[in-house]
Amino acid sequence: MNQDQSPWRNAVNIGLVGALTAVMLALIGMVESFNKRDIIYQIVTMGNILLLLCAVFLSYLAAKKAARDQTAMVFGTAVLTGVMTAAGLALLVIIGKSINLRMVFINASPVLYQILTFYYGPKLGIPLLLFSGALSGFFAGLLYLAPALVRKMLITAFSSVIITGMLQDMLRPVIALWGPLGKINPYLFAANGLALKGAVGLFVLVAVLVYAWGRKGSAVKTRVAGLPAGQQRTLKLVSGLFIVFVLLILPKIVGLFLSEVLTIVGLYVLLGLGLNIVVGYAGMLDLGYVAFFAVGSYVVAILTSPELGFFSLGFWSALPFVLAAGIFAGVLLGVPVLKMRGDYLAIATLGFGEIIRILVLSDWLRPWIGGAQGIGQIPNISLAGYSFSSPQQIYYFILAGCLLVGFISWRLRDSRLGRAWMAVREDEDVAQAMGINLVATKLMAFATGAGFSALSGAIFVSKIGSVYPHSFNVIVSINIICLIIVGGMGSIPGVVVGSFALVGLPELLREFAEFRLLVYGAALVAMMLLRPEGLWPDVKRKRELHVAEDETESEAEQAATARS
Amino acid sequence: MLQRIRERMSPTDVVMWLIGGGLLFLVVWGSIATLIKGTYTTRHWIDFVIFGLAQGSVYALIATGYTMVYGVLRMINFAHGEVFMSGPYTAYFVAAWFYRTDFLDAQPIFCLGVIFIVSMAISVTIAFFLERIAYRPLRGAPRLIPLITAIGASFFLQYLFRGLYGSSFQAYPDIAILEGHWVIAGIRILKFQAVVIVAAVVLMLALYSFVMRTRIGKAIRSVSEDKEASALMGIDVDKMISMTFVVGGAAAGAAGVLYAIMFKQVHFFMGFIPGIKAFTAAVLGGIGNIPGAMLGGIFLGLVESVGPSLFLDGLGIVAPYQLKDAIAFTMLVMVLIFRPTGILGERLAIKKA
Numbered sequence: 001m002n003q004d005q006s007p008w009r010n011a012v013n014i015g016l017v018g019a020l021t022a023v024m025l026a027l028i029g030m031v032e033s034f035n036k037r038d039i040i041y042q043i044v045t046m047g048n049i050l051l052l053l054c055a056v057f058l059s060y061l062a063a064k065k066a067a068r069d070q071t072a073m074v075f076g077t078a079v080l081t082g083v084m085t086a087a088g089l090a091l092l093v094i095i096g097k098s099i100n101l102r103m104v105f106i107n108a109s110p111v112l113y114q115i116l117t118f119y120y121g122p123k124l125g126i127p128l129l130l131f132s133g134a135l136s137g138f139f140a141g142l143l144y145l146a147p148a149l150v151r152k153m154l155i156t157a158f159s160s161v162i163i164t165g166m167l168q169d170m171l172r173p174v175i176a177l178w179g180p181l182g183k184i185n186p187y188l189f190a191a192n193g194l195a196l197k198g199a200v201g202l203f204v205l206v207a208v209l210v211y212a213w214g215r216k217g218s219a220v221k222t223r224v225a226g227l228p229a230g231q232q233r234t235l236k237l238v239s240g241l242f243i244v245f246v247l248l249i250l251p252k253i254v255g256l257f258l259s260e261v262l263t264i265v266g267l268y269v270l271l272g273l274g275l276n277i278v279v280g281y282a283g284m285l286d287l288g289y290v291a292f293f294a295v296g297s298y299v300v301a302i303l304t305s306p307e308l309g310f311f312s313l314g315f316w317s318a319l320p321f322v323l324a325a326g327i328f329a330g331v332l333l334g335v336p337v338l339k340m341r342g343d344y345l346a347i348a349t350l351g352f353g354e355i356i357r358i359l360v361l362s363d364w365l366r367p368w369i370g371g372a373q374g375i376g377q378i379p380n381i382s383l384a385g386y387s388f389s390s391p392q393q394i395y396y397f398i399l400a401g402c403l404l405v406g407f408i409s410w411r412l413r414d415s416r417l418g419r420a421w422m423a424v425r426e427d428e429d430v431a432q433a434m435g436i437n438l439v440a441t442k443l444m445a446f447a448t449g450a451g452f453s454a455l456s457g458a459i460f461v462s463k464i465g466s467v468y469p470h471s472f473n474v475i476v477s478i479n480i481i482c483l484i485i486v487g488g489m490g491s492i493p494g495v496v497v498g499s500f501a502l503v504g505l506p507e508l509l510r511e512f513a514e515f516r517l518l519v520y521g522a523a524l525v526a527m528m529l530l531r532p533e534g535l536w537p538d539v540k541r542k543r544e545l546h547v548a549e550d551e552t553e554s555e556a557e558q559a560a561t562a563r564s
Numbered sequence: 565m566l567q568r569i570r571e572r573m574s575p576t577d578v579v580m581w582l583i584g585g586g587l588l589f590l591v592v593w594g595s596i597a598t599l600i601k602g603t604y605t606t607r608h609w610i611d612f613v614i615f616g617l618a619q620g621s622v623y624a625l626i627a628t629g630y631t632m633v634y635g636v637l638r639m640i641n642f643a644h645g646e647v648f649m650s651g652p653y654t655a656y657f658v659a660a661w662f663y664r665t666d667f668l669d670a671q672p673i674f675c676l677g678v679i680f681i682v683s684m685a686i687s688v689t690i691a692f693f694l695e696r697i698a699y700r701p702l703r704g705a706p707r708l709i710p711l712i713t714a715i716g717a718s719f720f721l722q723y724l725f726r727g728l729y730g731s732s733f734q735a736y737p738d739i740a741i742l743e744g745h746w747v748i749a750g751i752r753i754l755k756f757q758a759v760v761i762v763a764a765v766v767l768m769l770a771l772y773s774f775v776m777r778t779r780i781g782k783a784i785r786s787v788s789e790d791k792e793a794s795a796l797m798g799i800d801v802d803k804m805i806s807m808t809f810v811v812g813g814a815a816a817g818a819a820g821v822l823y824a825i826m827f828k829q830v831h832f833f834m835g836f837i838p839g840i841k842a843f844t845a846a847v848l849g850g851i852g853n854i855p856g857a858m859l860g861g862i863f864l865g866l867v868e869s870v871g872p873s874l875f876l877d878g879l880g881i882v883a884p885y886q887l888k889d890a891i892a893f894t895m896l897v898m899v900l901i902f903r904p905t906g907i908l909g910e911r912l913a914i915k916k917a
Contacts, residue, residue: 358886
């Protein structure tokens with residue numbers, strides 16, 4: 001990290017990190033389990049890609065240390081890093097062949113060594129491994145030296161090939177539904193992964209598209225910006241309507257399985273939007289958020305399930321009670337933590353979440369809320385005599401919920417309350433000095449967030465028809481925090497992006513699901529280190545976090561606001 | 565008089581005092597009811613207390629790590645529970661190997677020593693790299709950011725170890741010399757509990773004298789007082805922060821082995837709950853205060869072991885032992901509300917606010 005380090009020294013350091021990372025990826029079983037999925041049929045698997053990406057990324061970091069005009073040094077450092085990464089794996093193979101590592105590392109199987117040596121055995125495989133390390137280093141150097149547009153083109157094209165290959169199980173049946181377009185299926189896909197010609201075709205297509213957009217894109221943008229205000233508004237309206245139209249017909253296009261995934265993602269969007277108010281807007285890190293989700297779920301269960309026999313209301317008559325209970329719980333848990341800040345708040349809310357889960361799970365409250373067995377027979381949501389039961393129907397319900405909650409939080413953001421939240425986030429003392437009522441502001445944040453969470457809990461139990469205490473683990477809170485942070489704190493589109501990336505992707509890739517929390521943890525750390533504003537940041541927040549970098553830019557903006 | 569009280573108390577204070585008073589009343593009521601009912605004999609209570617002391621001294625050792633890190637960095641090292649887990653989980657494989665080769669029964673003391681050293685070494689390594697990779701680049705960032713990093717690191721480490729060693733519970737081998745019990749002054753003490761308590765006390769004394777007596781300890785304390793002034797006095801602040809993590813990691817690694825001896829199993833998730841409880845202990849004693857953390861740990865251990873039977877049984881709650889974690893967490897929340905400076909509350913807590 002030091003500035004004065006020579007690029008070579010730096011490359012050696014990064015190479016060591018690379019070797020360790022690659023060995024770790026191999027030993028935790030990620031390589032082997034990803035290897036079952038071919039990206040390009042019988043040529044490249046997802047396991048290969050994983051290691052390759054690791055080597056290329058780190059070599060790229062190493063090459064960045066060298067100045068662009070020192071071509072030899074760029075390639076030298078990058079290749080060095082790549083080879084070191086591969087050498088780590090080679091060492092693992094050599095050690096693993098002589099000692100049985102399986103006593104300790106359960107994933108150090110013979111299959112792993114075969115994968116690492118490309119099924120050629122160590123004699124031929126290890127030189128091949130080192131060579132591919134060098135090659136990926138060379139590629140990283142090339143990527144670094146290439147002009148920005150070409151780099152973007154290559155990266156986008158490669159990632160689209162990888163993603164298409166990964167998702168072929170899902171994409172193929174979907175494309176088959178599209179009538180005449182379905183004919184590209186046999187061209188694009190093989191039995192497992194992409195066909196070689198399909199991969200090449202896709203690569204070229206995407207590359208050309210990106211290149212064309214890169215050349216002409218800015219011209220199109222300026223032309224749109226140059227249109228009269230009325231036409232711009234129409235354009236926005238048309239694109240908005242188009243998005244709504246796509247959202248409406250989505251379940252019909254993508255089929256049953258993907259609709260199910262969409263509903264799960266949608267639930268997390270709902271939860272994320274609620275927590276976004278507490279964490280993103282008001283800056284209070286709440287690790288017990290799942291408690292409100294549990295409150296919502298259990299209130300619905302108690303009010304509607306005939307299994308307990310207390311009440312048997314319908315979903316809609318239970319809904320007001322759910323919202324009220326959620327808001328009440330938010331205030332109730334909010335009051336004690338009003339005076340806490342930062343880490344104390346996080347731990348106290350975590351404590352609350354756990355207390356609620358333990359109480360729900362205990363035998364003591366079992367007669368009322370079912371204990372570890374949970375509550376079943378919760379009726380589906382029905383509206384005007386029409387029951388929402390399949391994922392494709394519930395999708396619409398969740399979509400409506402997301403749009404409503406999204407709209408509310410969008411309108412809240414720039415309201416007086418929203419501004420008060422953000423003031424509290426930035427500095428509580430100053431906010432109070434400015435006349436903001438801290439108690440009311442914070443409680444409003446807790447109550448709003450809790451209300452949204454209870455709503456999603458209600459939809460959740462009506463969707464699956466039963467409720468168990470194990471659904472309300474602290475992991476759920478962590479998941480939601482992760483998706484907010486990865487998407488960008490305080491940003492509504494960020495929540496959506498985060499949900500798709502962190503919830504949708506693992507649902508699609510079963511191999512990935514096993515390593516979900518590992519990747520979440522790594523993503524949180526990496527995100528905080530490299531891009532604390534998230535993938536789709538809120539404009540203001542991005543500016544705050546990068547004060548030093550674009551000082552001049554913000555100064556110019558300040559001047560502009562001062563003038564107006 | 566009433567007027568003045570009304571002016572000083574806000575409605576939220578009233579609500580909070582009501583909650584606190586209510587809980588206190590329940591605790592007292594439950595205790596009296598239990599004692600009147602007399603389900604438990606003196607023997608039971610003594611067993612509870614000894615178990616509580618053993619468990620509490622493990623918490624105390626972990627809590628020192630939290631407290632020291634909080635002292636120098638003003639952040640909660642959320643991943644400390646995973647530092648605690650990593651040591652004994654790795655040392656398990658050494659222990660199992662000793663067990664298979666019958667070395668464990670032949671040379672139990674030597675083997676235990678090796679297990680301790682391996683566990684401490686691994687925990688120290690993890691703690692050191694954790695600080696280097698995850699926390700050091702973020703020094704000076706807004707307070708929420710290192711906390712989020714710590715949560716991320718915590719889950720990363722948990723699932724890293726799950727991937728490496730598998731997700732099943734591993735049973736620690738039995739050590740023959742720790743089976744059975746001793747009778748001291750008419751009280752029956754299980755051997756392993758006595759050993760855990762003694763070992764933990766010795767380790768805590770060692771740690772405390774390290775911090776109070778050595779030059780490095782002095783430097784660590786100075787960094788936790790004032791980073792800038794320490795730097796001006798020629799102390800390498802970064803090195804001392806690393807050192808703090810190393811010392812805390814060593815304590816956690818040792819505590820891990822004691823925990824494994826007590827509960828006889830290791831698991832990748834074993835660090836999470838003890839981690840939060842040790843944090844509770846650190847807060848209870850006044851965070852940043854080493855003797856406080858030790859005291860807090862032992863107190864928490866006692867409450868957790870005696871509490872379910874004492875407070876809850878009398879209230880007629882079924883299966884009170886299921887709620888022992890709830891007691892610990894309630895205590896955490898109550899301490900954070902009513903006395904965030906802890907039992908041995910001190911200036912640190914005031915300064916940071």
